[in-house]
Amino acid sequence: MNYDDKIKNFVDEKNRDYDLFLFELRKFAGENNIPIVSNEVAGFLSLILDLKKPKKILELGCAVGYSSILMSRFLDKNGIIFSIDISEKMIELAKKNFDLAKITCVELIKGDIKNVLPGLILNGQKFDFIFMDCAKGQYVNILPFCLDLLNLNGIILADDIFQNGNILKKRLEVPRRQRTIYTRMNNFINSIFENKNLESKIFNIGDGVIVSKKIL
Template sequence: MIVNDRITDYIKSLEPDESPLIYEIGNKARENGVPVIREETAAFLKTMTAAMNPKAILEVGTAVGYSTLLMAEVMAPDCQITTIEKYEKRIPVARQNFEEAGKTECITLLEGDAGELLKGLTGPFDLVFMDAAKGQYLAWLPEILRVMRVGGMLISDNVLQDGDIIESRYAVERRNRTIHARMREYLYELKHSDHLVTTIVPIGDGMTVSIRR
């Protein structure tokens, strides 16, 4: 864990109950090994969404729609979410979850590779949530910046890789070395880009919050 387990448990204990449907979606996903955001991360995402009061949200990585619905819970009634998912088996589950939540009118689910789909978007988006293939974050960044408005917020999840990000590449399992190297490059770019002001938040598996200049 990046943060002391006792602190994380205490933070979780303070959280009010989620809606029964969203709780069930998140719980079932975690039981089945579906990569959804952690509970403490969920609260952070909701808070940032409420703070931005966006009119248009872009999410890269829908999975089963858990984080999508978390944002939909706190956004304005006229806000629209565009969310992208490549993994075919999860797409019908996400669509069903959106329908059960009564959010189909405000959520557009795009099926396919994010690298290709991003090229067809025009934006502008007020809030972008990146939570998909970590090794592709850096490759997607130019298109993300293109569709973000000035003053918009980019939130990226899973950036500290359970703390492995601070290790040398040779201390990381061989199968994870490419992702490790790419994430380090991504974090460096976020912190040194002339187009972004970025902070790294050690919550959950690590998040970044970047504001488009």
């Protein structure tokens, strides 16, 4: 095992779930090839939420509900999470897991994020924290909606932005089938850093994370 792998395992072990329910849910997701937030990003997410204590969270990509359950622990009193997923199967699994974990503060929305977000804007919804964890090729398209939905001083955390290191390659070095997502992710990173309404920082955590605060 090389140094990088040893460090990765060490970090993973230190950030492991101490909560038995989340530990079992992570195991279930792993056994069923359902991607969920890494232990490292989960630790970082928890830290930010603990400092922020949001009242309203918007989650883009719920899957089995792992990150919703994690985030629910840091909500302010009477807080709520809106969590969107396109997959009927994921919505059913998340529902079951919220019941088992006795979580009542998550409102699940089944649908394609790009169709759901305009509706939330029309309804006048505003959020203190947005966790972007859906199809990575969508990030650049949904960013303007997220900005509309975010309160001043609100935070966006976007996960998996390095695309396993592809992001640093030249376009022609990236396998052909991954080039669209490569271009879109680069556009997303540029737009989020160029946006004058946001103050953004990038972190080498998990497969890359951007944290942006709405300052204007």
